[in-house]
Amino acid sequence: MVEAPSSGEGSIESPALKVEQLTKRFGNRTAFQEVSFTVAPGEVFGFLGPNGAGKTTTVRTLGTLIAPTSGSASVAGIPLTSGNEQEIRQRISIMPENPGLYQRLTVIENLQLFAGLYGQRNPGSRISNALEAVNLTARGGDLCGSLSKGLRQRVGLARALLNDPAVMFLDEPTSGLDPVAAGEVHDLIIGLRQRGVTIFLTTHRLEEAERLCDRVAILNTTLRLVGRPDELRDSLFSKSLLVETLAPLAAPGDVFNSAEGVVSWRTEGESSYVLDVADPRMIAPQVTRALVAAGADVVSITESRHSLEDVYLQLVDEDPEAPRR
């Protein structure tokens, strides 16, 4: 396992994942095309995209389950080439959307199988640690068929921890879970991140990516955008202040143009205004003073915060190929 987590700006010399111009086609169909990105050790990297964008195929390709059509990649420092598959699989783990547990076996028996497949001879302590990491120690003897979907996801995560992976691929880990179960999985991912595990997380839950990921990439067959969630917001949206007054301003132009740093403004609703500004925190006091001087009754002045969902929808709007969620 990687020793120390990074902020997401980690060393480029030894990336956990390095993908260059990777393409996968099935006959005439293109699953993904000329995808390039790098993931640093210890980073939680979100891979977003609508259904059918090629996210799962990318994970399967990097996980050596399917061969790329063209391009190159290295996974956990090992080139993704024919002959290296087994070594790569030894150093990574993949949790598919459906954890795929043997329903007639107990949790421990499922984990024993996978520990054996990773070549662990005395896996008792590893299994105990993995169960402890996902808070399932008490359920080790239960048949997997008797577990709820949320608990099965946790068993899937425990299984993914068994080989102490350098890179962990989580494919839609909260798909189909209720908010409580999804929250528990989020907490587990945060725990893994604190332990320094590199996580490649595919999801179309934008709030999930925003909460968990150091950086995100948005894919729709080709890669549209890569960056930190806040950087993505900044790159697509100008910073702004939302001003709400009790009554419409008589001369809003005079008021807002008098405040230094207001680039432009527009009315949004009867007595609400959006001000494009360079630095919301610096400009807000000036705007407040200008409003008070103009005799306005100020209800609120807040910084406009765009979510990752706004970024995503903005890109989808620009992209006629991308289906809306």
Added chain:
Amino acid sequence: MNLSFGRLIAVLRKELREYRRSPFILVTMALLPLVFLVEPLITIFRISPSVKATSVDTAVGATFLVLLIAPALLPAVIAAYSVVGEREQGTLEPLLTTPVTREELLLGKALGVVIPAVGMAYVIFAVIQICAKLFASNPAVVSDLGQGPHILAEILFAPLLAGWSIWVGIGISSRASDVRVAQQLGTLSSIPPLAVVALVSFNVFTPSVTLAVVFALVLLVADIILFRLVSALFDRERLITGARNQRESSGGGHDPAPGTVRRIPRLGGTSDG
């Protein structure tokens, strides 16, 4: 071919645990031996002391044929489920993400079938020998059943016929998309080697040690070829996606620094799942 004994045993242990808890397999494993035990016993016990030696030979030959159907038929049904069944219950993909090689996986699965099937065949054979010694009214039956070529044939052919059924069954299972179709085809595929056994059992060929050894060697070679063939056909990509892999020559690429936002120009390409 590099085999890890630990990984092979992990697969084998999982298979045996699953069988133990699968009602379908348990019922099949319980009913088939009963059928293959009761029918030969009835045949043997119905041979009266006055029956001629040639008729005894024919009856005992038929008994041996029935005894060898069990290790050929039962593995065919179970092996045909082995891959397509995992695919249907969603367990195949996680399995294939581990370092297990296809040879380890296939051998582990094959051993998981061959051990109970051959064990069961030997137990049935032993029970019939004991019952014949204790209760058969015609002494020729006991002497026929105890002939060296017959015992050698049972010992050699049971695992080899099981091997044939298993590799054909797994091969079909790796390519099939439906469990029932795989099991029907697997059962049918276990018949050809039994035809040869039938010819021997009914004295079309005179049973002898040499014939048993030659036929066993032929079956052994066939089993090895089938194992190689099934291993070669076991394609992870096809099993996961239903499509064969296609690789072009690698293209060049660029590697943008992490931490910077990249707008990537849109390229032509169709969306896919």
